[in-house]
Amino acid sequence: MIHSLIFFGGGSSSYFLLIIIGIIGWLVQNRLKSKFEYYGKIRLKKGYTGAEVAQMMLADNGITDVKVISTPGYLTDHYHPVKKTVNLSEPVYNSNSVAAVAVAAHECGHAVQHARAYPWLKLRSALVPVVQFSSSLVTWILIAGILLIKTFPQLLLFGIILFAATTLFSFITLPVEYDASARAKKWLLEKGIVDTEESKGVADALKWAARTYVVAALSSLATLLYYLQIYNSRR
Numbered sequence: 001m002i003h004s005l006i007f008f009g010g011g012s013s014s015y016f017l018l019i020i021i022g023i024i025g026w027l028v029q030n031r032l033k034s035k036f037e038y039y040g041k042i043r044l045k046k047g048y049t050g051a052e053v054a055q056m057m058l059a060d061n062g063i064t065d066v067k068v069i070s071t072p073g074y075l076t077d078h079y080h081p082v083k084k085t086v087n088l089s090e091p092v093y094n095s096n097s098v099a100a101v102a103v104a105a106h107e108c109g110h111a112v113q114h115a116r117a118y119p120w121l122k123l124r125s126a127l128v129p130v131v132q133f134s135s136s137l138v139t140w141i142l143i144a145g146i147l148l149i150k151t152f153p154q155l156l157l158f159g160i161i162l163f164a165a166t167t168l169f170s171f172i173t174l175p176v177e178y179d180a181s182a183r184a185k186k187w188l189l190e191k192g193i194v195d196t197e198e199s200k201g202v203a204d205a206l207k208w209a210a211r212t213y214v215v216a217a218l219s220s221l222a223t224l225l226y227y228l229q230i231y232n233s234r235r
C-alpha cells in the first residue's frame, strides 16, 4: 500500500525518488500479475488443490487449531493470527495450479511462524495496533503540520514520528514474508508435493510477490525522507 502523498513543493529531490519508486512498483505489480497468470495455468502433477495443500502443511507441522477457509476476491489470501484461519481466495482454494499451491503454502508458512513464535512475526503483530492508530491520523497531522510549519513545527515532527512507525512496520514485514515463502518452498519440495521443475515455478511466483513488499517498504522510506526534507527546509 502506497501512502497518499501531499505535495507542497519543497522536498523535491525525494519527490523525484518517490516517482521512480512508483514506476518500479507499477512494473513489479505487472510482472507479478503475469507470473500468476502463467503459473495459474500450469496444473500440479500431483493434482492437489490449494486447500488440500494447506490442510496437509498445517497437519504436517502439528498445527491442529488453524482452519483453512475460502475467502472471496483475487489475491486476498492471508493468515489471520487472531481468528487462527488460513484464508485462501476462491481461485487459490479450488485450483490445483502451481500458483495456487505456492500461495496456499506461503499462507501456511505464516501459521507455522505463529505456532513457532517466530520473532519477526511477534514484533510485527505487536506493532499492528500502533500502525492502525498512526495510519488513521497521520495524513491529517502531516497536512496540518506542513500548514503550520512556521508557527508550530513540532506538529510536523510529530507527524513524521508517527509516519516512521509505519515505515518501520513495512520493513519488519520483509523478513516475515521472505521466511513464510522459504518455509513454503522447503516443505513443498521435501514432501514431494512439487517436483524440482514445479518448485522453480513456486519460487519464481513467490519471489515476485515478495518484491511488491520490498517496493512498498522503499516507497514508505522515500515518503518519510520527503517529509523530513520539508521539515529540514523550514524557515
Ligand SMILES: [Zn+2]
Binding pocket: 106, 107, 110, 176, 177, 180
Ligand atoms: Zn505473506
